[in-house]
Amino acid sequence: MQDTNRILNCLRGGPMTSIEMACTLHLTMNRIQSILNELAAQRSIYARRWVTDASDNQIPLWELEDADSIA
Secondary structure, three states: OHHHHHHHHHHHOOOHHHHHHHHHHHOHHHHHHHHHHHHHHOOOEEEEEEEEEEOOOOOEEEEEEEOOOOO
């Protein structure tokens, strides 16, 4: 739960990729992805936009669904 709250706090600052969150929070990508999947299933976050990396891979840009409803 603590890592979930840390991710939500990151997203309160604006949209981020999972890679940015992993670097910021010093968590593994597996841990970040697991929590993001849970939050997306709960409809707390979404990724409607994507960014392209240097290798032309599409990376989801995660955002809070409704910042006012996430306490």
